Amino acid sequence: MSALAASIAAQAASRLPAVLEHCRSIVASASSSPSSPSTLVLEQQRLGAAIQAYFGCADAADDRQRRASAEAVLAGTLADLILSECRESLRAQAAPAFWAVLANTPQPDQSNSGAIATWLAKNMQAAFAVLEASIAAHETLFEAVLDFAQSIPSLSAAIRAFNVNTEAGAIVFARPLPEFAAMVEQFVTLSYWAHAVVHDDVPNDWHKRICDDVPEEAIEALQQAVGAATAAVFSVCQRRKLQHRVLMPFVLSQLDILVKAQTEAMANLFADSCHEAAGQWIDTYPAPWLRHVLGESDECDQLISYLKTQWLSQSLAALRTTELFDIIVDYPESANALSDLRALLIHPQQRAALVQTLRASFERRLLHPGANTPDILTQYISAIRALRQLDESGVILEQVCAPVREYLFGREDTIRCIVSSLVDDAESDLRDELANTNASANADSDVSDTEDATDSWNPVPLNADLTQPSSLRKTSDIISLLISIYGSKERFVDEYRALLSDRLISTLSYDIDKELRNLELLKLRFGEANMLFSEVMLRDITESKRNNTSVQERMPESVKLDFPLNVIILSRLYWPNFKTEPTPLPKPVEDFMKAYEAAFEILKPTRALHWKHSVGIVTISLDFEDGELEFSVAPAMASLIMLFERDDPWTLGELVEATESSTAVVRKRLAFWIAQRVVIESPADTFSVISKIADQGVPLQGIDADSDEEDALHNIDGEAGEEAEGDEELDVTQCFMFVSMMLTNLGSLPADRMLTMMGMYAPTMPIDDRSFRRFLSNMVADGKLATSGGEYQLVK
Amino acid sequence: MASQNTAPRRTASATATNPKLKSTASTMDGHAVTRRLQQELMQLMGAADLGISAFPQGDSLFSWIGTIKGVSGTVYEGLSYKLLLKFPSAYPFNAPTVTFETPCFHPNVDERGNICLDILKDKWSALYDVRTILLSIQSLLGEPNNESPLNGQAAGLWANQEEFKKLLLQKYNENANKK
Numbered sequence A: 001m002s003a004l005a006a007s008i009a010a011q012a013a014s015r016l017p018a019v020l021e022h023c024r025s026i027v028a029s030a031s032s033s034p035s036s037p038s039t040l041v042l043e044q045q046r047l048g049a050a051i052q053a054y055f056g057c058a059d060a061a062d063d064r065q066r067r068a069s070a071e072a073v074l075a076g077t078l079a080d081l082i083l084s085e086c087r088e089s090l091r092a093q094a095a096p097a098f099w100a101v102l103a104n105t106p107q108p109d110q111s112n113s114g115a116i117a118t119w120l121a122k123n124m125q126a127a128f129a130v131l132e133a134s135i136a137a138h139e140t141l142f143e144a145v146l147d148f149a150q151s152i153p154s155l156s157a158a159i160r161a162f163n164v165n166t167e168a169g170a171i172v173f174a175r176p177l178p179e180f181a182a183m184v185e186q187f188v189t190l191s192y193w194a195h196a197v198v199h200d201d202v203p204n205d206w207h208k209r210i211c212d213d214v215p216e217e218a219i220e221a222l223q224q225a226v227g228a229a230t231a232a233v234f235s236v237c238q239r240r241k242l243q244h245r246v247l248m249p250f251v252l253s254q255l256d257i258l259v260k261a262q263t264e265a266m267a268n269l270f271a272d273s274c275h276e277a278a279g280q281w282i283d284t285y286p287a288p289w290l291r292h293v294l295g296e297s298d299e300c301d302q303l304i305s306y307l308k309t310q311w312l313s314q315s316l317a318a319l320r321t322t323e324l325f326d327i328i329v330d331y332p333e334s335a336n337a338l339s340d341l342r343a344l345l346i347h348p349q350q351r352a353a354l355v356q357t358l359r360a361s362f363e364r365r366l367l368h369p370g371a372n373t374p375d376i377l378t379q380y381i382s383a384i385r386a387l388r389q390l391d392e393s394g395v396i397l398e399q400v401c402a403p404v405r406e407y408l409f410g411r412e413d414t415i416r417c418i419v420s421s422l423v424d425d426a427e428s429d430l431r432d433e434l435a436n437t438n439a440s441a442n443a444d445s446d447v448s449d450t451e452d453a454t455d456s457w458n459p460v461p462l463n464a465d466l467t468q469p470s471s472l473r474k475t476s477d478i479i480s481l482l483i484s485i486y487g488s489k490e491r492f493v494d495e496y497r498a499l500l501s502d503r504l505i506s507t508l509s510y511d512i513d514k515e516l517r518n519l520e521l522l523k524l525r526f527g528e529a530n531m532l533f534s535e536v537m538l539r540d541i542t543e544s545k546r547n548n549t550s551v552q553e554r555m556p557e558s559v560k561l562d563f564p565l566n567v568i569i570l571s572r573l574y575w576p577n578f579k580t581e582p583t584p585l586p587k588p589v590e591d592f593m594k595a596y597e598a599a600f601e602i603l604k605p606t607r608a609l610h611w612k613h614s615v616g617i618v619t620i621s622l623d624f625e626d627g628e629l630e631f632s633v634a635p636a637m638a639s640l641i642m643l644f645e646r647d648d649p650w651t652l653g654e655l656v657e658a659t660e661s662s663t664a665v666v667r668k669r670l671a672f673w674i675a676q677r678v679v680i681e682s683p684a685d686t687f688s689v690i691s692k693i694a695d696q697g698v699p700l701q702g703i704d705a706d707s708d709e710e711d712a713l714h715n716i717d718g719e720a721g722e723e724a725e726g727d728e729e730l731d732v733t734q735c736f737m738f739v740s741m742m743l744t745n746l747g748s749l750p751a752d753r754m755l756t757m758m759g760m761y762a763p764t765m766p767i768d769d770r771s772f773r774r775f776l777s778n779m780v781a782d783g784k785l786a787t788s789g790g791e792y793q794l795v796k
Numbered sequence B: 001m002a003s004q005n006t007a008p009r010r011t012a013s014a015t016a017t018n019p020k021l022k023s024t025a026s027t028m029d030g031h032a033v034t035r036r037l038q039q040e041l042m043q044l045m046g047a048a049d050l051g052i053s054a055f056p057q058g059d060s061l062f063s064w065i066g067t068i069k070g071v072s073g074t075v076y077e078g079l080s081y082k083l084l085l086k087f088p089s090a091y092p093f094n095a096p097t098v099t100f101e102t103p104c105f106h107p108n109v110d111e112r113g114n115i116c117l118d119i120l121k122d123k124w125s126a127l128y129d130v131r132t133i134l135l136s137i138q139s140l141l142g143e144p145n146n147e148s149p150l151n152g153q154a155a156g157l158w159a160n161q162e163e164f165k166k167l168l169l170q171k172y173n174e175n176a177n178k179k
Helices: A002-030 A037-061 A064-104 A111-149 A153-160 A165-174 A180-198 A205-213 A218-241 A244-268 A274-284 A286-293 A298-330 A336-344 A348-365 A373-390 A395-410 A414-423 A431-434 A444-452 A469-473 A476-483 A490-505 A513-526 A531-553 A587-601 A635-646 A652-659 A663-675 A705-711 A730-744 A751-761 A769-781 B004-050 B130-142 B150-156 B162-178
Strands: A618-624 A627-633 A677-682 A688-690 A784-788 A791-794 B051-055 B063-069 B078-087 B097-100
Touching: A064 A111, A064 A153, A064 A165, A064 A627, A111 A153, A111 A165, A111 A180, A111 A205, A111 A218, A165 A274, A180 A244, A180 A286, A205 A218, A218 A244, A218 A286, A244 A286, A244 A298, A274 A286, A274 A298, A274 A336, A274 B150, A286 A298, A298 A336, A298 A348, A298 A373, A298 A730, A336 A373, A348 A395, A373 A395, A414 A431, A414 A490, A414 A513, A431 A476, A431 A513, A444 B130, A490 A513, A490 A531, A513 A531, A531 A587, A618 A635, A627 A635, A627 B051, A635 A652, A635 A663, A635 A688, A652 A663, A652 A688, A663 A677, A730 A751, A730 A769, A730 A791, A730 B004, A730 B051, A730 B063, A751 B051, A769 A784, B004 B051, B004 B130, B051 B130, B063 B130, B078 B130, B150 B162
Parallel strands: none
Antiparallel strands: A618 A627, A677 A688, A784 A791, B051 B063, B063 B078, B078 B097
């Protein structure tokens, strides 16, 4: 045992001086330039201590453990010495040599891209060639050290982990030139340029700048120089594993620029499928370039696939998400963009972002007073179709359109718009939809059936609001969705009735074929029972046609008029209420009507005829000195203008008296004739008719005249409380009657509560908070109401 | 086998659709009833000088408070009574439930305010409305039907109008003071 130990110690002792000598020589040869002496001295001291410890142990040769540990310390110290010498050499030699190339040749002016390109191509290539040479030299040196270390196992293990490439990279690029980052960036950009120019894909602005600076014939040479330089530099980087340290950040930022440019190029291209095109683009341009830069490796393949499936896709998805509002506007032309987006929506948070963005753009671009209700409806309908394609579960649609529905609900004319586009003669989406009888005829019963179908069941997406009935989400029937804004069909049916009444009254012919067809379609949608009133209305018209003929045949010749006067006989209970206004009629017409009434009562003894003078339409022709003008207007308008036959001019007061209406009403009617330039007001409150058409000037065929014309024909008392429009004044008597009824039964109430009650139970008495409070204080002043503690009560 | 399998499914779907039909029917009615009640309310505005009046109690149109004044020339002259009218969802095809809120000493009114009036029971017709109901009750005050009394004491006392009026006023004021 002790003999063996002694022999090992002797062996080590005999060899150690040689080892030390060898080390010194290697260190000396490795550091051709003087390295920092202090380091060496320090290392030598440590080495000396280690050797002493070793020999100390060797004396006590029987203590194997102590000797082994001393040997390990010695080997470690040796390894440290060798490696620090190597590092020192790299730091002292390779790094300065590399940076010297770049620092010693002055850089050209930054504004001249051509010069920069040339400079970069030349110097980067040179610098990396120097780097390659010095790393290679160190590699050879280190291999020699390794050979020597083979003889001492613990030493060899300690220095084997040393990697010249890694160390060189770390040391050389630890303190780069300040402008190095910019250089590499430009160099990477240039390399893509050189690569892309060959492939005719030149998205980066370098191309333009280079073309500005470099004569055309030199471009190819430059491109080749850059190509060669980049090939050389990249191969050095690949061999010495410098891609990550030197190139990667700039490669990624270059890719980022490319992806952004590519995404931008795809903006507003809704008609093509950009998703596929983007994949092809990656395969054609960035992918080969990446292989060129990074070399064929798994990492490179991963980067390319990431670029395809995530980077560009997400960028495109984000673009399409922000463009979704316009995509919906363009639908169905934009169907391809939608299928792209559908394929690109991978993450749940993308859906959430999409909902948020789209909601915001709806609110910004659509849900404001400046947008027309038909436009909002059109966009909503388009959104229903488009979002259905995007997400057939309907959750996105539901979430995005909730504010739209709410907003439409709040708009007064929504129902009118929906109903009129359902039955309008002009082609509209809704009309097609109505005619499409295959769509669920009776939406609510149909939906439950499809829900039970388990074959195609898919879970509801996570962000679905489960408190909402799924039926709405599932239904793709646009009309059902629109109806569901209001919860019931009633209001549509009523509105249709009002509209139908309007249309029937304002046609002079008894032609109702079109309306009959509409009615049949609506019956499918709303059910027969709901359409009963409208059906009776149409039957009234048909019967009126027959009755009118037979009644007129029975009338005495004496009362016959020299113009046709057709009567429509309505079943009062089935028609909406008409606003009746006193409408004085010319004597012959009144006589005719009396005779008509008599003849009718003979024909239909059980029926009574009540005339609605103000309802209907009159075609009148106004004769002027130099010609005549024809108008189709409401009877009230006609009777007003006829007054001017009798007398001219009229004052406002006289007209009010003659027509037995209020000032506001007369003014409104006059406004129509003034807009038509038939009546002029001069001076104020005095009206006269022009005598020549030539005096008319250009008739005001602007918006004003149009809307007045509509008003002139629109004489139905719509349920929405339209009649209050012209008459802003509060009807005090009515209001007091209502309030006193309320207070008689309920005792005393605060003003707010009364106002709420009025809103709920007297919708035909629209009143705003301010005028109601004024009314209340008037009543208190008149001694009709008493107030105490904020509550009002009747004075007994 | 086939018929055994299909038969239950058919019945299941039939029962599934039936409640739906019913519910839509009742909501449609609900809307029509609301409209009718609203119209009646507006019509009542003109009836204040007849000594009758009514108004929805709160946020529902289906429960009203009514007020009637005793007709002059009867013992009830100068007195005013509050009533509670509750409308069924099948109104006007079913009669509303009408009870006196103010205790009313009357041969045809019991102490809980129930009224014995034929038009509120078997003689009800959809042609009646709040106005006619209130007018009928108002005239019932002056012309009780002593054949079928709900309040025996009042019916017995009716013949003696002076005594009746004394007791009536005593009870009316008692109630008024209670408040």
